[in-house]
Every structure is written in C-alpha cells, then in structure tokens.
Amino acid sequence: MDKIGILPNATKDKNLKYTKELVSWLASNFDLKIFVHEEFSKILPTVGYYGDIHEICRLSDFVIVLGGDGTILDKATVCAIYDTPLVGINLGSIGYLTDVDKNDGYLAIQNILNKKYNLQKRMMVETIIAGKKHYALNDICVLKSNNAKLITFDIYINDEYIDTFRADGVIVSTPSGSTAYNLSAGGPIVKPDLDIMVITPICPYKMYSRSLVVSGSDIVKISSNDNVLVSVDGNNTTNTQKHISISKSKYQASIIKTTNLGFYDILRKKFS
Numbered sequence: 001m002d003k004i005g006i007l008p009n010a011t012k013d014k015n016l017k018y019t020k021e022l023v024s025w026l027a028s029n030f031d032l033k034i035f036v037h038e039e040f041s042k043i044l045p046t047v048g049y050y051g052d053i054h055e056i057c058r059l060s061d062f063v064i065v066l067g068g069d070g071t072i073l074d075k076a077t078v079c080a081i082y083d084t085p086l087v088g089i090n091l092g093s094i095g096y097l098t099d100v101d102k103n104d105g106y107l108a109i110q111n112i113l114n115k116k117y118n119l120q121k122r123m124m125v126e127t128i129i130a131g132k133k134h135y136a137l138n139d140i141c142v143l144k145s146n147n148a149k150l151i152t153f154d155i156y157i158n159d160e161y162i163d164t165f166r167a168d169g170v171i172v173s174t175p176s177g178s179t180a181y182n183l184s185a186g187g188p189i190v191k192p193d194l195d196i197m198v199i200t201p202i203c204p205y206k207m208y209s210r211s212l213v214v215s216g217s218d219i220v221k222i223s224s225n226d227n228v229l230v231s232v233d234g235n236n237t238t239n240t241q242k243h244i245s246i247s248k249s250k251y252q253a254s255i256i257k258t259t260n261l262g263f264y265d266i267l268r269k270k271f272s
Contacts, residue, residue: 001113005035005060005084007053007075009067012091016043018102019066023047025106030113035060057082062112062256066102069095069180072255073233077124077135080251085119087112087256096179096192096266097137099257111258118257122176122192123216126249127232129239134232137253138177140246141231142222143169143202145238150205153224157214166205169228172220172246173198176253179267187211192263197248220246 004026008019019036023044026032038050049059057063057078063086065072072088072095079086088098089105100108111117126135134140144151153170155162173182178190178198187200188211195216201209214220222244230239 001061002031003033003035003059003061005056005063007037007056007063007065007071008040009071009091010040012067012071016040018091018105020044022064022066022105022109026109053078054082057084060084062087064089064109065098066091068092069097070234072097073137076137076233076253077251080124080135080137080249080253083254085254085256087117087258096263096270097176097255099255100259104259108258112256116258120192120255120257122253122255123174123195124249124251124253125172125174125197125246126251127230127244127246129230129232129237129241129244134237135249135251136177136233137174138180138233139171139173139182139231140233140244141169141171141181141202142224142239142244143229143231143236145227145229149226151224151226151228153222153226153228155199155212156221156223157218159219159221162212163209165201165209167209168202170222171198171200171202172222173200179270182211188213189267195248197246216248218247222246 034047035049035056036047041050065086065088090098090101124137150166152166154164171182175190175192175194182200185200185202197214200211228239229236
C-alpha cells in the first residue's frame, strides 16, 4: 500500500492542524503518494497530489477519514463505489465506525502499512429519488415535512402488504445503522455483519407498532400520499414520489479495523 488518500473534516479539524501533522509525519517516514482534496491545495501545498473525492478514492489503496462517524457516512458511498477501504480516525468521542481516536492514529496507520488489520464488509442500501440512485451505509428514512402532522404510509415487503402506519416517519436501517437513528426510535441493535434490514416506525400512533426485521434480499416499499422528506444517511431531499423502494446495494463499505475493540466493547463504552 503506497497510495493513501486523506479526507479530513475541516469543521472537526480546525485549520487542518491534525491533518497537517499527519501529512508531515507520513511524508517524513514513508515513501508514499498522498492524495488530498483539491480544495485543500493551498493549506497543504507539500502533498503534490490533488483531486476530487472520486479521484482520491479511485487512485488510493486506502483512505484515511479524519472526523467522526458522520464524516465516514459522508465519504463511504464514493469509497464503496471504487471498493476502496477506509479507516476512520475519530477527532471527537468514540464512534461505531471509526477505528481509533487521534492519539492512536499514527499507530493505526503503521499497522495498516504493516498489514496488521482486519477488513470489515458493511452492507449498504439504496433507493431511487427523481431518477437518481442514492446509497446509504446507515439508513434511509421517510419523514414528515410538516412538524405538526403525522404522515400515513403503507409498507410492503416484496410487494406483499404488511400494514398501514401513522407516524412521524419510518426508518429502514442497515445493521451498521441499527445503533444510530434506529436505536433512538426504539429499534433493535443488530450485529453489523448480518445480512438484514430493520424497519422502525418513528413515534407511531398505534402503540403496538414495533420494528420489523427482514432479509437483506427483500425489497421494502413505502407508499404515502402525504408530503414527505427522504433522508439518506442524514441528508434530506424533498420527495414528490408516492412510492419509495429500498433494497440492498451491490456496493459494500470496506471498513479497516486495527484494534481488538469489538462491537460489544464499543456498545459498552457508549452506554456507560
């Protein structure tokens, strides 16, 4: 691995202080090609290789994402399209997707370069909105656009009618996303290596409404005549369609892990 992409979150890394230190350390200690986004060319003039996120992911052997889980979600789709592994260095609190915090970032990168790491494949889901395909590592949500009104929607699995709900919305989550919005809405925690989707109504009118776990090979269809928003990994878009179909994507996110900290270890740390 001699080509590394670095994708920092400029909000989390003020003035790119940590990014500059990391680039300097990499350049001084390893014979590497380092790629950064062209928008940072003036701040990081010594790197030598610049491009947009697609070029970075296409050309890199792996990508270092500097930020938190939200930053990883923002970059994961492009990395997945080019089957480029990513490692997350958390610049905040411990995350589910990030590998280590910034104090252990250099050691994590050394371990990767020395091939001391595990590669986790994470399921992604997809949907089509206004003719454009969107991908999510965590979840796709159908949400009310009017804060004062519940929306009514029907849920189908493989075209089989399941039920009609009145709620603030519905979450269709991957296993990776089960610990995010799904968990806050009362959905179950799911091991990230399972091939399933979780459907969780948000604040449903009927008290008996609970999450539904379906196969990763199923197609989930949500139909509503109300004005709704569709959120793909937290990015909202207005939806004018009456039907939204959600299915497993052919792409998978490749997450690099260099520590022995397991899923349940992270859960315990988060809950404590």
